[in-house]
Amino acid sequence: MVKQETGMGADKTVTEGISPARRRFITAALAAIAAAITGILGVPLAGFFALPALRRLERRWLEVGPVANFPEGEIKKALAKPLVAQVWPYQAPPVPIFVLNRGRGNFALYDIHCTHVGCPVRWNPQASRFFSPCHGGVFDKDGRVLAGPPPRPLDRYEYKTEKGIIYAGQIYEVNEKLEFVRWYHV
Amino acid sequence: MVSRMRRLLDWLEERLGTREQLTKFFYRRIPVGTTWLHTLGSAALFLILVQTVTGFFLAFYYVPSPEHAYDSVAYIQKEIPFGAFIRGLHYWGASLIVVVVFAHLLRVFFMGAYKYPRELSWVLGVILLFLVMLFGFTGYLLPWDQKAYWATVVGTHIAGTAPLVGDYLWRILQGGEEVGVRTLGRFYTAHVLILPAFLYAFILVHISMVIYQGIAPMPKRDLAFVRKEDYGRLYEASKQRGETFLEHLLRDSTVSFFLLLLLVWMAATWKVPMEEVADPTSTEYVPRPEWYFYFLFEMLWLFWGKWVPIATFYIPLALVLLLLLLPFYDRTPGRSPLKRPIASGFAVVTLVIMAALTYQGATAPLPPRSIIPQEAKALPVELVKGREVYEAQGCSACHVVKGRGTAAGPDLTRIGAGRDIEWLKRFLRNPTAVKPGSPMPPYRDLPEEDMDALVSYLASLK
Numbered sequence: 001m002v003k004q005e006t007g008m009g010a011d012k013t014v015t016e017g018i019s020p021a022r023r024r025f026i027t028a029a030l031a032a033i034a035a036a037i038t039g040i041l042g043v044p045l046a047g048f049f050a051l052p053a054l055r056r057l058e059r060r061w062l063e064v065g066p067v068a069n070f071p072e073g074e075i076k077k078a079l080a081k082p083l084v085a086q087v088w089p090y091q092a093p094p095v096p097i098f099v100l101n102r103g104r105g106n107f108a109l110y111d112i113h114c115t116h117v118g119c120p121v122r123w124n125p126q127a128s129r130f131f132s133p134c135h136g137g138v139f140d141k142d143g144r145v146l147a148g149p150p151p152r153p154l155d156r157y158e159y160k161t162e163k164g165i166i167y168a169g170q171i172y173e174v175n176e177k178l179e180f181v182r183w184y185h186v
Numbered sequence: 187m188v189s190r191m192r193r194l195l196d197w198l199e200e201r202l203g204t205r206e207q208l209t210k211f212f213y214r215r216i217p218v219g220t221t222w223l224h225t226l227g228s229a230a231l232f233l234i235l236v237q238t239v240t241g242f243f244l245a246f247y248y249v250p251s252p253e254h255a256y257d258s259v260a261y262i263q264k265e266i267p268f269g270a271f272i273r274g275l276h277y278w279g280a281s282l283i284v285v286v287v288f289a290h291l292l293r294v295f296f297m298g299a300y301k302y303p304r305e306l307s308w309v310l311g312v313i314l315l316f317l318v319m320l321f322g323f324t325g326y327l328l329p330w331d332q333k334a335y336w337a338t339v340v341g342t343h344i345a346g347t348a349p350l351v352g353d354y355l356w357r358i359l360q361g362g363e364e365v366g367v368r369t370l371g372r373f374y375t376a377h378v379l380i381l382p383a384f385l386y387a388f389i390l391v392h393i394s395m396v397i398y399q400g401i402a403p404m405p406k407r408d409l410a411f412v413r414k415e416d417y418g419r420l421y422e423a424s425k426q427r428g429e430t431f432l433e434h435l436l437r438d439s440t441v442s443f444f445l446l447l448l449l450v451w452m453a454a455t456w457k458v459p460m461e462e463v464a465d466p467t468s469t470e471y472v473p474r475p476e477w478y479f480y481f482l483f484e485m486l487w488l489f490w491g492k493w494v495p496i497a498t499f500y501i502p503l504a505l506v507l508l509l510l511l512l513p514f515y516d517r518t519p520g521r522s523p524l525k526r527p528i529a530s531g532f533a534v535v536t537l538v539i540m541a542a543l544t545y546q547g548a549t550a551p552l553p554p555r556s557i558i559p560q561e562a563k564a565l566p567v568e569l570v571k572g573r574e575v576y577e578a579q580g581c582s583a584c585h586v587v588k589g590r591g592t593a594a595g596p597d598l599t600r601i602g603a604g605r606d607i608e609w610l611k612r613f614l615r616n617p618t619a620v621k622p623g624s625p626m627p628p629y630r631d632l633p634e635e636d637m638d639a640l641v642s643y644l645a646s647l648k
Contacts, residue, residue, distance in 0.1 A: 053357040053368070079467055089367050096467040112469050116494060117486060118343030119336070120469045124580035129627065131583035133472040134340070135487050136594020138584065138627050146627035147584065148594060149490040185346060185353045185363070 056186065060084045062095055064109065064159070064166040070101040075123050075141065077112075080168050097157060097168055098123060098130070100141060109157035109168050110143050111184070116150040130154065142178060152176075155184055214431050217403035217424040223297075224401060224434065225441040226290035231389065232442035233283045236449065237321075240276040241378065248328065250374035252367050255330035256463040263460065274453030280322055282449055284478045287318050295512075295533060298521030299402035302414050305513035307399070310392045312509045317385045319478070324377040326476055327370060335464035336473035338365050338373070340483075347498040365466070400425065401434070405521035413519050480547025481540045487594075551586045551593055572643025575636045579629065587647065595626060602645040610641040 015023070062080035070076050079094040098110040098121075114121050114132035121130040121139065129146065130139040136148040143154035152175065157168035171184035198204040247266065249258040262269040291311065294300055300308035327338045342365060346356035361368030403409045403424045412420060465471070475483045482502065489497040520526040565573055576582070582591035585598045601610075609620070614637065617626035632640070 050358055053361045054354065077469060093366065094467055096469065113339070113343070116343075117347075117498065118339045119473050120471055122469045122583075124578075124583070126578035127580040127629075128631075129580060131580050133583070133592065134483075136584045136592060140627075145491075147625040149486065149494060151491050151494045185356050 061160075061167040061169055062097075062157075064097060064099060064168050067101075067105075067161060067164050067166060070099050070107070070166070072101045072103045075100045075125070077123065083167070095168070096120075098154075099166065105161065107159055107161075107166060108143065109159050109166075111155040111157065111171050113155070114150055115145075115152045115155060115173075116148070121154070143174070144176065144178070152181075153178060211397070212430070212432050212435070214397075214400070215425040216401045216428045216431050216434055217409075217421065218428040219404040219406060219424075220401055220428065220434055221404070222437055222441065223293050225438045226286055226293055227396070228438040229441050229445055230283060230286045230290055231393075233279055233286060233445060233449070234385070234389070236446070237276060237279050237283065238382065240272050240279065241382075243272055244276055245378060250328065250370055252330055252370055252464070255328060255370060259329045259331075260460070263458065270458070271453050274456065274458050275449060277458045278452040278456065279449055280325060281476075281478070282445065282452075283318055284322065286445070287315055291315060292537075294402070296523045296530065297402065298405050298523070298526070300513045301412075301517070301519075301521060302417060303399055304395070304402060307392060307395045308513050309510060310388055310395070312506075312512075314385065314388055314392060315509075316506070317381055317388065321377060321381055321385070322476055322478060324373040324381065327373045328377065329460065330370065330464045331461040332464055332468070332471050333459070333461050333474065335365060335466065336471055337475045337479075338369065340473050340475070342369075344482075344498045347495050349495060349499065405523075405525075410522035411520050411525050474547075474550075477544065477548060481543040484543040484547045484550075551589050551591050566646075569643045569646055572639035572641070572646075575632075575640040576643060579632070579636075579640070598644060598647055600648055602648040605645070607641045607645045610644050611637060614641070 018026075061083050063083055064078045064080045069078070076099050078097050078099050080097050081094055082092040096112045098112060100108040100110070102108060110130075112120050114134065114137045116132065116135055116137050119132050119134035119137075121132045121137070123130055128141055130143070131137070132139075132148065132150070137145070137150040138147040139150070139154050140146050143156065145151075145153060152173055155171050155173050157171055159166055159168050161167070173181045173184055175181050195205055199206075244262065247258055247262050247269075249255060259273070262273055264270070294308065294311065323341060327334045342356055342359045345359050346352045348355055357363065359369070359372070360366075361372045400421065403421055408420055409424060482497075485497045485501065486494075489495075516526070516529055518526055518529075523530040576587075581598075584594040585591050585596065586593050587598050589599075605613075613620045613624075613626070614629045614632070616628055616630070617624040618628075629637070
């Protein structure tokens with residue numbers, strides 16, 4: 001038996017039972033079937049997996065608490081309650097927020113996660129600074145970076161006050177001048 | 187008994203050609219000089235089998251929901267007979283696998299076993315290493331304690347810093363906008379269904395390749411430097427002088443057995459650490475990863491501000507690509523580590539850096555804690571106030587004194603030996619005026635009285 005290379009490197013004695021045209025047709029048919037199966041199962045599965053995670057939550061407000069809880073000039077940690085019942089889990093866990101009352105109805109609401117890699121920052125009232133416990137990030141009362149690796153000031157919540165109650169909305173990122181840059185991870 | 191065995195083999199032989207397959211497998215020749223170091227791959231496989239079996243059984247009791255996960259693990263640990271032991275096997279086994287798999291990688295690297303014709307075995311091996319790391323990452327969220335929760339928060343934040351896809355990655359990993367019930371579901375599914383499926387599929391292919399190509403020869407004598415065209419002849423010659431695989435199987439089994447003994451000893455002696463239940467609202471917790479992620483975690487110290495993605499994305503990506511593509515850019519004929527000094531040198535430097543970072547992570551100072559009673563007594567009265575100011579101002583958030591604090595800034599244990607009161611005072615009021623470019627935040631508004639107490643305390647540290 002003399003082996004002879006064909007297009008696919010196959011042994012001719014094996015491939016000669018079928019015409020090249022027929023072989024091409026079958027190859028194409030197999031590819032089409034494989035693609036169809038992948039599409040039919042793959043598209044719904046990919047959507048099932050990824051879309052709920054990518055969906056932006058409808059604007060939900062968190063009840064932070066009455067203005068009276070937050071003395072002027074001080075930073076307090078609040079556990080904010082989501083107001084709208086979530087789709088699931090129905091009982092949404094409380095959200096920790098640092099609230100600075102800047103006076104005259106002005107507030108700053110900070111996300112507790114360091115902007116470096118997300119460790120929980122702690123407020124030290126004597127030093128009047130936020131400290132991250134991981135890589136030495138330090139922030140001042142306005143959330144500006146004083147030291148360490150954090151790439152931007154503390155992220156903030158948009159907020160509103162209605163009938164003496166503070167509500168927090170979405171988180172956004174700010175630049176060194178504390179101006180809005182973009183919504184958080186959107 | 188023997189004749190029954192023989193009859194069974196005959197029965198199988200007639201239908202499946204078993205005897206020929208088994209003979210080919212067990213009596214195949216292996217190259218001369220195959221050593222105990224060549225048992226690391228099979229040892230990794232053995233440990234993975236142990237993880238699989240202990241994992242099956244843990245899954246009987248474990249409940250993957252934030253409401254029940256922690257309690258179900260505590261139940262396994264405290265109430266179920268052998269529970270602490272089985273969980274111990276699974277927990278310490280994870281660390282052991284990382285060690286063994288990494289040692290296997292080093293063995294293959296330094297013996298040049300990734301070279302022709304085993305390039306794809308290497309690529310699959312690197313993928314297996316990443317799968318093992320992913321097992322670790324997804325596994326330690328499952329107990330849902332503080333360490334689990336915050337390590338995952340840090341993990342998803344790091345993923346979120348990736349350019350372009352960071353936001354999507356952050357959401358997809360978490361299954362939403364926070365680490366919560368969906369994250370736990372995802373990590374659990376990955377840990378017990380998806381990753382095992384891929385792990386075993388890749389292991390099967392990896393091992394098939396080893397059987398098809400044979401164990402890589404020792405890079406010694408005529409095999410220390412092999413041109414592609416000479417490889418087949420030299421390898422055959424080496425096999426002619428070598429043992430049968432059965433001999434090596436004894437070494438494989440011995441190593442696996444002693445690893446099991448070691449693992450049993452660890453599980454029986456060392457308690458699996460378990461912290462408080464996860465609390466997303468806590469702002470007092472100090473996150474730390476598992477030890478095998480220390481080198482990544484500690485690297486985060488080094489890149490600040492807009493350079494953060496270098497540590498969180500670009501260096502890890504570069505390491506992944508360098509490892510994965512190694513056989514395709516290093517195609518020199520040298521196989522002995524001595525015949526390829528550049529590759530060996532680069533590897534040694536990388537290893538030293540990784541070891542140093544891991545050491546730094548392992549010996550990181552204890553979290554800052556307010557003044558310890560004995561220490562307070564030991565301090566002279568006039569310094570107590572200064573120590574209190576030190577604690578109150580959060581100095582320990584960035585500085586270490588006698589092994590306590592965070593090593594972001596200089597260790598102050600002996601600061602008084604080099605700096606006097608006047609210098610310290612000037613520096614604290616306006617750091618950059620004294621030391622240009624100092625990252626130390628200024629303490630301009632500290633009352634004079636507190637400042638005096640603080641610098642007296644600091645100057646006393648000698």
